[in-house]
Each structure stands twice: as structure tokens, then as C-alpha cells.
Amino acid sequence: MLTELKTITLLGAGGKMGMRISDNLQKSQYQVFYCETAPQGQQRVNDAGREVTDADTSIAISDVVILAVPDIILQKISSVIVPKMKPGAILLTLDPAASYANLIAQRADILYAVAHPCHPSVFLERYTKAEYDDAFGGVAAVQSIVAAFEQGTAEQRSALENIVRQMYAPVDDVHWITVKQLAYLEPTLVETVTCMVGTLMKEALDETVKSCGVPEAAAKAIMYGHIQIALAVAFRSTNPFSDACMIAIEYGKEKIIKPDWKTIFDEKELDLVLARMLKINAVRR
Ligand SMILES: NC(=O)c1ccc[n+]([C@@H]2O[C@H](COP(=O)([O-])OP(=O)(O)OC[C@H]3O[C@@H](n4cnc5c(N)ncnc54)[C@H](O)[C@@H]3O)[C@@H](O)[C@H]2O)c1
Structure with missing residues (x-):
């Protein structure tokens, strides 16, 4: 060797x-x-x-x-x-x-x-x-x-x-x-969740401008600042979210996220998403 x-x-x-x-x-x-x-x-x-x-x-x-x-x-x-x-x-x-x-x-x-x-x-x-x-x-x-x-x-x-x-x-x-742990990181953690949320934020920004008539510069300014503070609070507990913000977060989860979303961490689902990404019928076992 x-x-x-x-x-x-x-x-x-x-x-x-x-x-x-x-x-x-x-x-x-x-x-x-x-x-x-x-x-x-x-x-x-x-x-x-x-x-x-x-x-x-x-x-x-x-x-x-x-x-x-x-x-x-x-x-x-x-x-x-x-x-x-x-x-x-x-x-x-x-x-x-x-x-x-x-x-x-x-x-x-x-x-x-x-x-x-x-x-x-x-x-x-x-x-x-x-x-x-x-x-x-x-x-x-x-x-x-x-x-x-x-x-x-x-x-x-x-x-x-x-x-x-x-x-x-x-x-x-x-x-x-391990390779399996790597697969849980990518795609599940970082592509299925993190990158998906990134594109959701961009779609929400576009919708705010298009449907609500907010000037793009104003929408971008508040969004970019809040991406920073949301990550700092959620991951680093720099300061708590306000009580009203917590209510809006819960409302957002109810409206946007399916209650069983954590099934994406089931092995069966990992196999499904990987088969889809690799354009094959099923992963080999
Ligand atoms: N692109 C990214 O952001 C990124 C990030 C992390 C990991 N990866 C991984 O890196 C790997 C490559 O992805 P990429 O995005 O760079 O692909 P790519 O499509 O940009 O490049 C692949 C290159 O391989 C060449 N190629 C194809 N068959 C070949 C052969 N038989 N011999 C020599 N060259 C050949 C193609 O001509 C092409 O230039 C993948 O495993 C991907 O998952 C990509």
C-alpha cells in the first residue's frame, strides 16, 4: 500500500x-x-x-x-x-x-x-x-x-x-x-435544506417587489440585513428574536413547511433524492 x-x-x-x-x-x-x-x-x-x-x-x-x-x-x-x-x-x-x-x-x-x-x-x-x-x-x-x-x-x-x-x-x-454521513450533509443538509431556503428567500424578495410594489432597493436592503441577523440569532444566540418575531416565525412555518418535513433525514428519502440527482432508478444496496 x-x-x-x-x-x-x-x-x-x-x-x-x-x-x-x-x-x-x-x-x-x-x-x-x-x-x-x-x-x-x-x-x-x-x-x-x-x-x-x-x-x-x-x-x-x-x-x-x-x-x-x-x-x-x-x-x-x-x-x-x-x-x-x-x-x-x-x-x-x-x-x-x-x-x-x-x-x-x-x-x-x-x-x-x-x-x-x-x-x-x-x-x-x-x-x-x-x-x-x-x-x-x-x-x-x-x-x-x-x-x-x-x-x-x-x-x-x-x-x-x-x-x-x-x-x-x-x-x-x-x-x-463516513460516506453516508457525507451524503446526509450533501445533499440533505446543504442542498435540500440550505440551498432550497436560499432560493425561497430570493423568490420571496422578487414577490415583495412584483406583487406588493415595494421598491427593489428597499426590499434588498432590509432582506440582506435580516439574513445576517437571522443567522446570528438562530446559530449564535447573539440576542433573542423579539416576541412578535417569534409569532411571525411560527406563522411562516405553519404556512410554508410541511409538518413531516424532517422525514428528509430518513434513509429512504436520502436514497430517493440521490437517485433523482444521479438520474438512476434507485441507489444500489
Ligand atoms: N461545481 C461545483 O460547485 C461543485 C462543488 C463541489 C463539488 N463538485 C463536484 O465536482 C465534480 C465535478 O463537477 P463540476 O461542476 O466541476 O463539473 P463540470 O461539468 O464543470 O466539469 C466536468 C469536466 O469533466 C470533463 N470530462 C468529462 N468526461 C471526461 C473524461 N472522461 N476525461 C476527462 N475529462 C472529462 C468535462 O469535459 C468537463 O470539463 C462533481 O463530482 C461535483 O459533484 C462540484
Whole structure:
């Protein structure tokens, strides 16, 4: 088994995550091979001063193969890539969906990991413009990473953590959990709930302007301030919501949220949403 990880193949190097990760790995001590099949993606790789490599050649000599390709093609791509990997190498994916659904091609002599960025916290203390501008993370604002590596030894995990820290730098914590726990974080916690609530807030803002005739600037001003204070009160108990606000919150829950909404945390529901996202009939068990 490999403990020193030196050589990396990145598939999907010209995609959204591929470009971000490449920008950071390019500054690292690792030997990185950038693989990309789409002409536009290849152009992006070249424009960034990187060379596109033939995947067949680099995969066979890489300690780590990163699949930065869309989740819905991971089953097909992994079935081609995994047989070409060297024994002891690590296959790293960037989202838990396909791993949780057991779609990734398996081999007993390679190891599997997932590492997903948390994005910089809304509570992060930012000092520079670059930190403020870095909403996604991976450029200037510190973020944490959630990751799973359920088979590896402590040494291998530590070596892999170094790569993960470089990919998503700057990074403070890397939280090592299971693939299933990762799936409960994303999609359930952050996409099904948090991102959904974000889009609900935007729809409410648009409706306030469109149907109630409130000037957009006034609606945005009060909403953006209240997003900040609502999060500070709910998550940090900076001060309590007022009594009248609590009544309005309860009214909002009655009108908007289904009483049984927490069933989204049932395993059955997790399987359903993941199957829908991966465009398959059902996750494999
Ligand atoms: N986009 C995000 O915000 C985000 C955030 C966190 C994690 N992720 C995860 O990152 C992964 C990649 O997502 P993305 O949004 O960057 O996808 P993307 O569609 O932006 O990029 C995928 C790239 O892979 C390339 N590609 C496809 N097949 C290939 C092959 N056989 N060999 C080499 N390259 C190939 C495509 O041409 C494309 O450039 C997914 O697992 C996704 O869940 C994405």
C-alpha cells in the first residue's frame, strides 16, 4: 500500500472544479497530470498555462486519481479508469452521491476517498478584499473540508489530507467522516435544506417587489440585513428574536413547511433524492 503520494492525475481538469483544483495543485510539490476530453475544457487548461495529458498514460503511474467529472457519468468513467490504476492507488471523488449509491467501479487493491469543500463560513472573519470576494473558497478565504476515507491507514489518510488541503487551500479543518454521513450533509443538509431556503428567500424578495410594489432597493436592503441577523440569532444566540418575531416565525412555518418535513433525514428519502440527482432508478444496496 502507498503511503507516499507524489503523482496525481486530475480528470475533468477543464471543468468548474477541475480548474479551481488545478490552480491550487499547480502551486504544489506534486507531479500533476491534467486530463480533459472536451475541446473547450482543453482550451481552458491551456489558457491557464497547463498541458493536457493523455489519461491512459498518466493514470497507470499515478498515486492518486481525482475524478472532477459530473456525478451522472462517474459510473461509466470509473469503469474505464479503475482497471488502469496501479495497485494501492487512491481514487478520489469530489461528491459523495455516486459512492453512496455504489456506482463507482470497485477493485480490491485500490482505495476510495471522497473530499468535498464546505465553502467559507458565513461567520468567517474576513479582513481583505480577496477574502470577501472568495465566496466559493479555494482562493483567499479559509474553508473546511468534509471527507471520507474508510479503508486507508492513518499514514495514508494523513498523506491524502495533505493533497486535499492543497486542492482546496486555504483550509483550516478537514473533518473525516463516513460516506453516508457525507451524503446526509450533501445533499440533505446543504442542498435540500440550505440551498432550497436560499432560493425561497430570493423568490420571496422578487414577490415583495412584483406583487406588493415595494421598491427593489428597499426590499434588498432590509432582506440582506435580516439574513445576517437571522443567522446570528438562530446559530449564535447573539440576542433573542423579539416576541412578535417569534409569532411571525411560527406563522411562516405553519404556512410554508410541511409538518413531516424532517422525514428528509430518513434513509429512504436520502436514497430517493440521490437517485433523482444521479438520474438512476434507485441507489444500489
Ligand atoms: N461545481 C461545483 O460547485 C461543485 C462543488 C463541489 C463539488 N463538485 C463536484 O465536482 C465534480 C465535478 O463537477 P463540476 O461542476 O466541476 O463539473 P463540470 O461539468 O464543470 O466539469 C466536468 C469536466 O469533466 C470533463 N470530462 C468529462 N468526461 C471526461 C473524461 N472522461 N476525461 C476527462 N475529462 C472529462 C468535462 O469535459 C468537463 O470539463 C462533481 O463530482 C461535483 O459533484 C462540484
